[in-house]
Every structure is written in structure tokens, then in C-alpha cells.
Amino acid sequence: MILQIVGYKDSGKTTLMAETVHFLKEAGYRVVTIKHHGHGAEDITLQDNTVDHMKHFEAGADQSIVQGHELRETITRTSEAALSQIIDSAVTIEYDIILAEGFKQADYDKVVIYRNPEELSSLSALSHVQYKLPFQKLNDLEPFYQWLESWIDIKKG
Numbered sequence: 001m002i003l004q005i006v007g008y009k010d011s012g013k014t015t016l017m018a019e020t021v022h023f024l025k026e027a028g029y030r031v032v033t034i035k036h037h038g039h040g041a042e043d044i045t046l047q048d049n050t051v052d053h054m055k056h057f058e059a060g061a062d063q064s065i066v067q068g069h070e071l072r073e074t075i076t077r078t079s080e081a082a083l084s085q086i087i088d089s090a091v092t093i094e095y096d097i098i099l100a101e102g103f104k105q106a107d108y109d110k111v112v113i114y115r116n117p118e119e120l121s122s123l124s125a126l127s128h129v130q131y132k133l134p135f136q137k138l139n140d141l142e143p144f145y146q147w148l149e150s151w152i153d154i155k156k157g
Helices: 013-026 052-058 083-090 117-124 135-139 142-156
Strands: 002-006 031-035 063-067 072-076 097-101 109-114 129-134
Touching: 002 013, 002 083, 013 031, 013 097, 013 109, 013 135, 013 142, 031 083, 052 063, 052 072, 109 117, 109 135, 117 129, 129 135, 129 142
Parallel strands: 002 097, 002 109, 031 097, 109 129
Antiparallel strands: 063 072
């Protein structure tokens, strides 16, 4: 199952993602998250090169992987890819649901979060919109969680 959470900058997407992950984990689901960094020309900010694997990366490695006791981090030089390509190439664990923040043009079911009628109008034109959440409702997510449980049941078949 793949569900996107989309909206404009500062609309509450990351807050909704975190709350949704928490809800799904409490329900026993294995969750993967993917975020699109859509802030114009600037790229994501990486750790500084005081950590060893970043020294490798800054020296020119195309991919650097660091393995800890229970965590692994991978940083890869790559051109921007479609959500489906990222899922195919980068998701390496078994999961029940993928939550994707952003990727407005991808063809998966979407929850739109918006601050005003203009944003709602624009976001409603996207494909596969399943749920619309006003920013003001981030304090009361129970109706959203009820919808999410129904959506999951439908997707499970």
C-alpha cells in the first residue's frame, strides 16, 4: 500500500506524516516513509564531514553506507527520480505501507492538506485524491484515522 500526503510548503505535511506513522506503528504496521525535497533549487542538507562515512562521500564516493548495531544509513549520488523508481530501487525492507510526503504528480492515492480555499482548489485537481484535510484539523485527527483504517481495509481487499 502506498499513500501520499501532499500540500504546499508549511501546510502541515510533515506533522501529518509523523502523526500518521505513530498511529500506524501503534496498530502494528511496518511503515516506510519517503520525502520529496521540493524547495526549489536547493538540495537536501547532509551531515557534515566530521562523521567518517560523510568523509568518504565528500571525497567522491558515489554511495556511502554506515552500519551501526540496529541502524544503517545510505547516502547516494543520484539524479531526481520518480516515486515509483525510488520505491523499486531504495526500499529494501518488507513493509505494509509506504507513506510518501510530496511527489504531487505521482499516481498513488493522496491525502491533501491545505491552509486555504485556493490551495484546496489547486490540490483537488491532482490525480487520486482520496481525502482532504484542512490544516486547522491537525489538532483532531480522529476522523482522518477512521478514514485511514477504512482505506487500509479496502486496499487489503
